[in-house]
Amino acid sequence: MRYFTAPELKQWMVASVIIVNLISGRAIGQSIPQYITKLENASTAQEFEKIFGEMMTLFHAGKMPFKDDDVTVIVNIARSKSFSESILPSVYGWAGTMFGNGRMNDAIVYFMESAMLFRKQHKPVGESLSYFEIALIQHKAENYEEAKEYYSKTLAVGKDSLYHRTLINCYNGLALILREQGMYDQALPDFRKAYNIAINKKDTAWIAILAGNIGSIHLREQHYDSSLHYYYRNLALIRNTTETENIIETYAHLGRLYLLMKNYRMSFRYLDSAQFVIEGRKIKFNDFFNPMDYIHESYANLYSDIGDYKKAFEHQSKSHQIGKEKQRLINSRNLKQLQASQAFRQKQSELELLQQINEANIATISQHRYVQIAFCIIIILMSILAYIAFNTSKVRKKLNIELSHSNEELGRLNRIKDQLFSVISHDLRGPIANLQAVVDLYRMGGVTAEQFGKLLDDLNDQIKASGNALENLLQWARTQLGDIKITPGKIVLKDIADRVVTQLKRNLEIKKIAYENQLTADVIAWADKNQVEIVIRNLIGNAIKFTQEGGMIRISGTVHSDGVKLMIEDNGIGMTEEETGKLFHRDEYFTRPGTRQEKGTGIGLLICKEMVVNNGGSIDVTSSKGRGTIFTVTLPREPKNRC
Known part of the structure; x- marks a missing residue:
């Protein structure tokens, strides 16, 4: 049975700012770029939330469609604010x-970040609803163990504060997963919990859905009379709602139920009714709702039972094709390597169906004593079976190859995991431990308030460094998992460099480093804007890190016929030839402290190289010990010609 995604729950992320905007009666019809500019200029959390609320009002009115890049830009703006901690939970939830x-x-990822911030702010409802959204996504992708974990987290954190439909969705979701796993005795109590909540709240739509779900358990346990009782209760209630999808599924399940009861007339009646609703109301299926494989499978079994094997085979083939397409769509979500066993199971179903045809034909031939015809048919069927067996063997070989590739990928992901934990334990745990130690000393009276105030700047620098390290770590992990989408376009490198320097202005001022941007507006590259910004930020950050106080950083560029070159030069401590040779090796993380003992993870330059290469460019370094370093990034000017 289908479970609600509860679209009204989607509103909770931005509810507060939308209410503020509705009360004021303002919904200014400006464009997304204009609103983004206003968000960039917002100086307080209240101002940001007001502007964000106006955008959400227009969005929900269908007047402001957002693209993926718009969402990413708005998230990055929110992250850059000094008051980001108060606005990011809602922004992450919206993203x-x-x-x-x-x-x-x-x-x-966004819902997880939202949950962590809500937990930090002691807002259990917001945290639990973030977990609920993750559970829905994992359930849709058929990642059942992960979905169960987050349904349970939603209930444990939100408790009685949750909206009743959220509670229903959680218990229903857990029961649906247990049902799919064949644990009917555990699924039924959760269905009944959800059912009782729906009855107490007089929620007709959910009473109907859960009655059908309880009926499905009785159906699978072959308690047909009990199953009929609940399905008919479902049907009686759902006809008074707009839940067309549930009506279709209920008809389909009643058709299957009467088939198992050998009442073929009623089985045809309800399966035909499901088809009638689909065709009459012109139902459009989506990635997560398409019952046609189940309906065709029921028709196949029905025709097989009454001896019309030709139609049975036609419906079995349709069921197989729809099932394959549904599995392909689930696989495309890139959340899980689903087992590609649908084709193999279909071949087994076809073999079983052909065996039934063979047995029926032999019986008919024996009855009419057509021995020669029977002999010919047997030969033909054996040939078909041999052909199918041959194809099945090929499918098995293909599955084995895919399994081998999956194992290799699993090994690669495991290595990435080990590397992530290594960086986290060595480079991120230290600053956090320092912060804890200082706080503990302050609490115990080990340092005075004046001494504690003097330590704040150093602690702030450590926290920012840790934040940058964590951002680099996340970007590196995403590149390793192949999860970064490249969206190239024409970009002015001068504008990006100016924006990065603005972000790093405090770092430059602390070390009294002069900065000169010699880029001109005509140095234009064809690349992904966000990735190029990450590259420039890492390279300028490195230059600041390894340049002494009073030093100089210069960025320049040249235009060539086949591309543009971006140079970031410093007069810092430089490197030896042996050290520069270690910078871009995937299996060797080279890092060293900066001129003020700044720490790094050694991953930043790996990210730079991978992002530059992904955009069709290259990165080189020249350095001299004690004289400074020059990083040269080459990027294309125009998109590559495609054949």
Whole structure:
């Protein structure tokens, strides 16, 4: 049975700012770029939330469609604010909702970040609803264990504060997964919990859905009379709602139920009714709702039972094709390597169906004593079976190859995991431990308030460094997992460099480093804007890190016929030839402290290289010990010609 995605729950992420905007009666019809500029200029959390609320009002009115890049830009703006901690939970939640039906990996990351911030702010309802959204995404992708984990987290954190439909969705979702796993005795209590909540709240739509779900358990346990009772209760209630999808599924399940009861007339009646609703109301199926494979499979079994094997085979083939397409769509979500066993199971079904045909034909031939005809048919059927067996063997070989590739990928992901944990344990745990130690000393009276105040700047620098390290770590992990989408276009390198320097202005001022941007507006490259910004930020950050106080950083560029060159030069401590040779090796993370003992992860330059290469460019370094370093990035000017 289908479970609600509860679209009204999507509103919680931005509810507060939308209410503020509605009360004021303002919904200014400006463009997305204009609103983005206003968000960039917002100086307080209240101002940001007001502007963001206006955007959400227009969005929900269908007057402001956002593209993926717009969402990313708005998230980055929110992250850059000094008051980011108060606005990011809602912004992350909105971003997760925007990516929930497409870029599901990104959606999960945003919801996880939203949950962590809500937990930090002691807002259990917001935290639990973030977990709930993750559970829905994992359930849709058939990642059942992960979905169960987050349904349970939603209930544990939100408890009685949750909206009743959220509670229903959680218990229903857990029961649906247990049902799919064949644990009917565990699924039924959860269905009944959800059912009782729906009855107490007089929620007709959910009473109907859950009655059908309980009926499905009785159906699978072959308690047909009990199953009929609940399905008919479902049907009686659902006809008074707009839940067309549930009506279709209920008809389909009643058709299957009467088939198992050998009441073929009623089975045809309800399967035909499902078809009638689909065709009459012109139902459009989507990635997560398409019952036609189930309906065709029921028809196949029905025709097989009454001896019309030709129609049975036609419906079995249709069921197989739809099932394959549904599995392909689930695989495309890139959340899980699903087992590609649908084709193999279909071949087994066809073999069983052909065996039934063979036995029926032999019986008919024996009855009419057509021995020669029977002999010919047997030969033909054996040939078909041999052909199918041959194809099945090929499918098995293909599955084995795919399994081998999956194992290799699993090994690669495991290595990435080990590398991530290594960096986290060595480079991120230290600053956090320092912060904890200083706070503990302050609490115990080990340092005075004046001494504690003097330590704040150093602690702030450590936290920012840790934040940059974590951002680099996340970007590196995403590149390793192949999760970064490249969206190239024409970009003015001068504008990007100016924006990065603005972000790093404090770092430059602390070390009294002069900065000169010699780039001109005509140095234009064809590349992904966000990735190029990450590259420039890492390279300028490195230059600041390894340049002494009073030093100089210069950025320049040249235009050539086949591309543009971007040079970032410093007069810092430089490197030996042996050290420069270690910079871009994937299996060797080279890092060293900066001129003020700044720490790094050694991953930043790996990210730079991978992003530059992904954009069709290259990166080189020249350095001299004690004299400075020059990083040269080459990027294309125009898109590459495609054949």
